[in-house]
Amino acid sequence: MTFASDPATVLPSLALLSHRVRVLPMDAASLVKMPENTILFLDARDDLATAKTLCRLIHASGLSTPIVLVLTEGGFTVVNSQWGIADVVVTTASPAEVEGRLRLVSERGNAPATSSPSGASTEPGTTVEDGQIRSGDLIVDTNGYTASLHGRPIDLAYKEFELLKYLVQHPGRVFTRAQLLQEVWGYDYYGGTRTVDVHIRRLRAKLGGEYEHLIGTVRNVGYRFDPPENDRGEAAAKQAAQSAIRGDAVDPDADGGAPALNTAA
Numbered sequence: 001m002t003f004a005s006d007p008a009t010v011l012p013s014l015a016l017l018s019h020r021v022r023v024l025p026m027d028a029a030s031l032v033k034m035p036e037n038t039i040l041f042l043d044a045r046d047d048l049a050t051a052k053t054l055c056r057l058i059h060a061s062g063l064s065t066p067i068v069l070v071l072t073e074g075g076f077t078v079v080n081s082q083w084g085i086a087d088v089v090v091t092t093a094s095p096a097e098v099e100g101r102l103r104l105v106s107e108r109g110n111a112p113a114t115s116s117p118s119g120a121s122t123e124p125g126t127t128v129e130d131g132q133i134r135s136g137d138l139i140v141d142t143n144g145y146t147a148s149l150h151g152r153p154i155d156l157a158y159k160e161f162e163l164l165k166y167l168v169q170h171p172g173r174v175f176t177r178a179q180l181l182q183e184v185w186g187y188d189y190y191g192g193t194r195t196v197d198v199h200i201r202r203l204r205a206k207l208g209g210e211y212e213h214l215i216g217t218v219r220n221v222g223y224r225f226d227p228p229e230n231d232r233g234e235a236a237a238k239q240a241a242q243s244a245i246r247g248d249a250v251d252p253d254a255d256g257g258a259p260a261l262n263t264a265a
Contacts, residue, residue: 010043010070013095019102039105044069045091048078049186055083066105082169082183133168136228138214140165154206159184163199167215167225176222196223 008015040058044051055067066086069079073090086105089098131143137150145161147154156164162184167175175183177193185195200223204212216226 010045011041011089011091011093011098013093013098014041016095017099038065039086039102040065040067041089042067042069044075044079045072048075052083052186055085058084066108068101068105078182080183082166133165135168135171135214135225138168138211138228140168149207149211156203156206160199160203160206163196164203167223171225171227174218174221174224180222 014021042051042054051069055069058065058067067084069075069083069085069088070091071079071088076088079085079088086108087101089101093101131141133140133142138147139149140147140161142165145158147156147161147164163180166180166184177196180196181193200215204215207214214226214228216224218224
């Protein structure tokens, strides 16, 4: 197995087990050169934003190395399936727990926990096949970092693509600006939530007048992705109807200007 930090200080229980351990720097260039049949322990105790970025880079590179995040208990409130990790473990875990998690990860094979069977449905209104998320005529290719509508590519900046991808992966679910800022921009971004409004406005403009409604506004709450009517399952349609009753006609983009954007990935 490979460790991205000193295992003696990050996960002391590992020193009591008989596994072979290598230590690598926490940078993408080193991590993508890991040998096959490796389990990567990634130290995410103090810098969740960097850990999340590394997880995404490893996943985007096509590597199937399973990643186990080492967290403090507070980290559990942030990590979700979108990170592409195989498991998590707290730094104070006992040797028995660490051994058990290693065994389970190995038995599942070298695949992140977020892998979906070909053509599998993720949530009502979307299907995933070979890394492509489909919702009606909208296709988001998570491998190629491209999106298309009616077969025509949509010219998206990196953060616009990440925002669209995140919304499409959770059709009908409402996210506050703070949640979107956290999930798409990460904890290392210190701009205001108006950044989300600006990117939502740009996404709608690039989707065009016929499809801008796919990104809905929930008044006083935030935004959601509304799949085309003919693709919604019963649960998604019911959720949309309930949101409509609460009222989602007011667009929060209307007030004021926006601060300068931080364009760093």
